[in-house]
Amino acid sequence: MIGVAVVGYGYWGPNLVRNLAETPGAKLIWVCDLKKDRLAGVQLRYPTVQITDDFDEVLRDPRVDAVAIATPVSAHYMLAMKALMAGKHVFVEKPMASTSEEARRMVEEAARRRLILAVDHTFIHTGAVRKMREIIENGLGDIYYYDSVRVNLGLFQHDVSVIWDLAVHDLSIMDYVLPEKPVAVSATGMGHVAGEPENIAYLTLFFESKLIAHIHVNWLAPVKVRRTLIGGSSKMIVYDDLEPSEKIKVYDKGITLNGNPQADGKKVHDMRVGYRTGDMYAPQLDMTEALGRELKQFVDCVMTNGQPIADGHAGLRVVRILEAATQSLAQRGRVIELEPARLIA
DSSP, X not given: OEEEEEEOOSSSHHHXXXXXHHSTTEEEEEEEOSOGGGGGGHHHHOTTOEEESOHHHHHHOTTOOEEEEOSOGGGHHHHHHHHHHTTOEEEEESSOOSSHHHHHHHHHHHHHXXXXXXEEOGGGGSHHHHHHHHHHHHHSOSEEEEEEEXXXXXXXXXXXXXXXXXIHHHHHHHHHHSSSOOSEEEEEEEOOSTTSOOSEEXXXXXXXXXXXXXXXXXXXXXXXEEEEEEEESSOEEEEETTOSSOOEEEEEEEEEESSOHHHHTOOGGGOOEEEEEEXXXXXXXXXXXXXXXXXXXXXXXXXHTOOOXXXXXXXXXXXXXXXXXXXXXXXXXXXXXXXXOOOOO
16 A cells, blocks of 8 residues: 555545545545645545645655645745655645746656655646547548647635646647647737736747647636647647536547649649548547546556656646746747757656
8 A cells, every 4th residue: 555645625625535435446535735724624525634734744744655635836846855855755736836847857857766756737637638549540541730838717816827827738638649748839828816826817838840849728608618629630639627527628620632742743732621620529538537637647657666657757847838828928929949858866
């Protein structure tokens, strides 16, 4: 059994506690939060679990093999590094850190101590996103674009912008499903509440190929939308996370050209574009709760020294994009090149 402690019992912590209490191979030992009043109901529901507001008390317990961190982003680095230096495996909420430098140090510390560092990119463990990756690998052809809208009314965050709160989901999905990584990013946005970070933003990501990605995030929309379009040369995908059953729809639609202008000696403007309209199908999806699947994988990796899908490197790639997008946002959309992450060997 892998002894686990959950640190942070605010918005996401209760979900971690519930799933870890039911995860085979895991034994939930501690729940820690600075606000002890939040912990009042923990021992009523989980009488064998201990509660504390002292993180060091958790780290001193030899029964604790791993720590799951669900605190505000600003505390991720300090808590994760203390846990790693205490010899504990770490599962940390996304985004994994406030800066790419912090994320890089976390990755290096975990590697140096041969510990598992997993990042809570929950969406990549959903049946819908896993199916998307399978379709992209086997039947979409050349990928042309990734276009996503993630908007709703609230929930306003006071410590991070809408990019760090909402776009992080789409960036983690892109990192998992697309066959290549972005090389540059441009972002524009605006804040409409005095003293608060940006509440609406548009991100454009550029790749070495002709693939382009666009993400629209907004806390001030009158409706909730969670929709992604992925266009390929052979087929196209519509992913609607709010659909109760048919979250993924695959369309056999696209364009055809009447020959190759270079091969036929034709001029480009003489080319005729045809449109292909075929069937649509909605594949059957695994509806297992993503967080439960993700935590089971983390526990298994701790047991076997395996590698989680969303490891520290994946978390670092996402933080690098968030950081560059924030820099671009401050410069009204200037394109920021993404430097490859440099880690200590």
